Amino acid sequence: MPTWEANTPHKAHTISASQRRVLEVENLCAGYGPLQVLWDVSLHVASGEFVALMGPNGAGKTTVLRAIIGLVWPMSGTIHLHGESAVGLKTNRLTRQGVGFVAEDSSLFLGMSVHENLVLGAYGERDRRQIIRRLESVYELFPTLKARSKQLAGTLSGGEQKMLGIGRCFMAGPLLLLVDEPSLGLAPKLVDQVMTALKNLNRQGVAILLADQHVKRSLNLASRSYVLEQGRVALEGGSGDLLENDYVKKSYLGLL
């Protein structure tokens, strides 16, 4: 993109769609060995957006996220991050390119302290001052973590571990955060804390793709959502629209 175009805001509409999109998944087919789980899944996340990926257990939400981050290799289809192909790239390289993944089990370093986990989160970051600044942000976002900074990650409660997982991802300064079912197994109060933290992160400009079973909450958090059923995208649209959708109301919200 030529520099003069960047300096003239009224020309913003000429920036191609793929460059505005942090994530573009097209016709993704993926699975585990011979077992295909995803069938022609297409979705996108624009820069700074909060998008929810909803659907029942086993629909394939985790597989989508893992395919994006390189832990599962697609059978066919494309995945683009900032307009560049991300298929076949190693996970650690994708992380360095600004995608973070908070797994269901957080993949924390259980034998290390909270502090060390966070410091490791910034492994790819060379600027020491940036690391310190982000560490402060994380402690501000999660005061409980600050209180337990010397504690071993394995001794934290479920909620605290989820928060540490998110915090550790944030340390890398991601532009897109993939979050997999953060609310599972958490008490409602902690769920609120985690969701508030995600909302705050989003306000700071981090795009979020949240996989969550809880439809009502997801629709309240995200501006746009996809409904995944049996490995296919069943519905997509703005959260407001989906809340009014009859199918969603009947199948997921228990209304009608």
Added chain:
Amino acid sequence: MHLQALAELLLAGIMRGGIYALMAVGLSLVFGVMNVPQFAHGEFYMLGAYVAYFAFKALGWNPLLAIALAGLAGFAAGALIEKAVFSPLHRRVREHWVLNSFLVTVGLSFVMQNGAQVIWGGNYYGITSYWKTPVRFVTTMGISLDRAMSLAIAAVVIFAFMIFLRSTRIGRAIRAVSQDETGAMLVGIDLDRIRNLTFGLSGMLAATAGASLLSMVPAHPTMGLEPLYKSWYVVILGGLGSVGAAIPAGLIVGTLETFSYYFLGAAWQNVISLSLMILMLLLKPNGIFGSEVKGIWER
């Protein structure tokens, strides 16, 4: 028993144990990070002895420099072998990694031993001593300066290595890989590079051990066997895969052997160590210090 004799035995035990600890740390590292039961570890010890011999005798280098060169050679050999052998193996082997990698290390051991035989023959390449004043008397005990220096070298290297693991970015990354590989990938760590570095470091530690004991054990192709199974005793005793536990375990085994040697005779020292290892595997397989191994450093 005389207090003095006791002190001398303890000192002898620690000097022996220091080298055991050095070897065991390298072994634990590879097992803890790469999940490879290294049975060619003794051959890196052998490599170190040969390199140190040639640097010291043929090139006339200062002993410390010769030992340092040996360490470097061990590192280079480890890194090269990992790249050529274990990295492709890791890509291909989906199941039974531990058994497969173990068999490969046994094969590697054969290749290295016979390689040494082919290149340097079956001769023993030894030196009388590294340092000019060969014997110092501590109380009534005569300690060769070489042996004392071997303890000093082992202590310094182990200490430096521990600081490296604990406080540096790469050291932390190595610990992270040993705890959670997925997590390590997710924070941006390149697993291939870390594995390569780990194997190199393990080779370096073993080679340094072999080099520092050159005046006591001359370089020859089969010299690696004894250090190998001694290292395994120590690692099993201390707890598989824990680098931290390898140090006290090494000292314990060294001291135990010295006492067995003194009280029961030379032939019994291995019997004692082996019996202890068998007992440990039967009763407390996680080792003295092991509860549940969570990576090479942490418990």
